[in-house]
Amino acid sequence: MSIWQDIAERISAHTGQPFAPHAPTGLGGGCINSAFKLGDGTRTWFVKTNDAARLDMFEAEAAGLGALASGEAIRVPRALCTGTTEGLSFIVMEHLALGHGTDSGWIKAGRQLAALHRNSAAGFGWTRSNTIGATPQHNNWRDDWLAFWREQRLGFQLELAGSNGYGGRLQSLGEQLLDRFPALIDHAPEPSLLHGDLWGGNLGFTHEGEPVIYDPATYYGDREAELAMTELFGGFSADFYAAYREAWPMDAGYRIRRELYNLYHVLNHLNLFGGGYGSQAQAMMQRLLAEC
Numbered sequence: 001m002s003i004w005q006d007i008a009e010r011i012s013a014h015t016g017q018p019f020a021p022h023a024p025t026g027l028g029g030g031c032i033n034s035a036f037k038l039g040d041g042t043r044t045w046f047v048k049t050n051d052a053a054r055l056d057m058f059e060a061e062a063a064g065l066g067a068l069a070s071g072e073a074i075r076v077p078r079a080l081c082t083g084t085t086e087g088l089s090f091i092v093m094e095h096l097a098l099g100h101g102t103d104s105g106w107i108k109a110g111r112q113l114a115a116l117h118r119n120s121a122a123g124f125g126w127t128r129s130n131t132i133g134a135t136p137q138h139n140n141w142r143d144d145w146l147a148f149w150r151e152q153r154l155g156f157q158l159e160l161a162g163s164n165g166y167g168g169r170l171q172s173l174g175e176q177l178l179d180r181f182p183a184l185i186d187h188a189p190e191p192s193l194l195h196g197d198l199w200g201g202n203l204g205f206t207h208e209g210e211p212v213i214y215d216p217a218t219y220y221g222d223r224e225a226e227l228a229m230t231e232l233f234g235g236f237s238a239d240f241y242a243a244y245r246e247a248w249p250m251d252a253g254y255r256i257r258r259e260l261y262n263l264y265h266v267l268n269h270l271n272l273f274g275g276g277y278g279s280q281a282q283a284m285m286q287r288l289l290a291e292c
Contacts, residue, residue, distance in 0.1 A: 004038070006085040011038075011045060011092055014081045019043065032134045037095060046077065046095040055089035058082045060130035062091055064196070064218030067126075071193050073115035075212045096212055098204030103239050109203065109211035110236075110243030117223040117248065119193035124148040126219040132197055132265075133272050135160070139219045146185050148221070150178055154260075157267035164271055166278055173285040183292035184260050187251050189222035198226055199233045224254055228261035256291050259284055 004024055012019045024036040024047065033048040050057065062079035069076050078094040101109065125148065126139035138156060142148040158174040177184075195202070196217030203213050227244070230236050263284045270277035 003086045003088060007038070007047060007083075007090060007092065010081050010083055014092075017043075038092075039095070044095040045080065046093050047090055049088045049090045052084045052087050052089050055082065055084055057131045057134075058089055058091035060128055061216065062093075063128060064130060064216035065093065065214070067193065067218050068116065068195065068213065068216055071116045071119040073119070074109070074112035075206075075210055076216075077212065077214050096204075096206060098206060098212060101205040101211065101237065102209055103237070105205045105209040105211060106237035106239040107243040108209070109205075110240040110245075111247050112211055113198075113213075113226070114244050114247035117192035117194070117226065121191045121193070121220040124191050124219075124221055125152075130196075130217055130219075132217045132268055135268050135271060137196070137217055137219070145189055145191075145222055146181055149185065149225075149261075149264075150181050153264045154178065154267070157264060157271065160271050161267060166270060170278055170282055170285075173282055173289065176289055177285050180289065180292045184256060184288060185222075186253055187257075189224065189251075191220035192223040192226070194219055194221050194223065194226045196221075196226070198230055200230075200236065201233075203236075222257075222261075223248075224250065224257050225261040225264075227254075228258040229265055231258065232262045232265055256288070259288055263288070 004021065008019050008021050019040055021038045021040045024038045027035040027037055033050045036047045036049070038045045038047050048058065059082050062082050065076050065079045068074070069078070077096055080092040080094070082089070082091045123141045123143050124145050125141035129136060129138050131137055138152045140152065154174070155178060158171065162171055195213050196219055197215060198213060202215045203211065205211055227250070263281060266277055266281045266284060270281055
């Protein structure tokens with residue numbers, strides 16, 4: 001049995017309907033997984049594959065999509081099933097044709113994200129660890145946000161960077177920064193349900209203008225960490241930010257915390273891709289240290 005025959009049978013079993021697809025269509029846009037569109041002329045599914053050892057990553061993604069959907073605030077693709085076949089792991093989810101947003105779509109996205117963030121929990125973390133890109137992301141529950149971010153976000157990425165050979169000044173600045181955390185995270189956020197990896201490549205719009213978020217790294221954390229990442233790689237529409245802040249204004253001091261939260265993602269890119277992210281991370285740490 002071929003890989004695609006096996007996946008088609010899993011789809012049939014989970015939907016309760018026969019599914020005999022045409023040959024899969026490869027899709028671009030991802031640097032971690034391979035992506036495909038699989039359809040039979042009536043129904044179409046989106047399928048991602050990776051090595052069989054990465055099944056847990058897809059299971060965490062499916063759980064994250066379910067958690068975001070349960071927030072009943074913004075649309076996410078429905079995850080159908082995960083599994084392994086012929087040395088590959090896979091996830092099958094609802095296929096949505098997505099495009100660019102209009103002004104009204106961006107306004108809706110800002111309001112809906114604020115509504116998603118209103119979903120709270122008793123602490124910071126999540127029911128399981130997941131991944132940010134291909135990097136492990138630990139989500140052990142903590143009552144203290146400052147400790148959570150220092151240990152399971154920046155501290156972890158700095159330790160990983162050290163094991164990847166990025167030492168010297170990067171580690172020296174990182175140690176100073178970890179010691180001065182209380183002066184930088186100077187507010188007491190409530191735990192918010194977060195997408196966790198929200199940049200322009202993980203938000204789209206249906207043809208009807210409905211916002212959709214996908215490829216999550218879900219956990220409960222400071223909502224400002226989510227807003228910060230939306231600004232990291234080019235940013236979203238000005239209408240998006242205005243709509244979000246109208247629904248839920250930002251606390252004072254966000255500008256500094258934004259830099260601190262985005263340092264996590266820059267360090268993650270250093271660990272994944274190398275290159276100039278090391279010098280960018282050092283510059284960010286120097287700016288942050290100058291604030292405290």
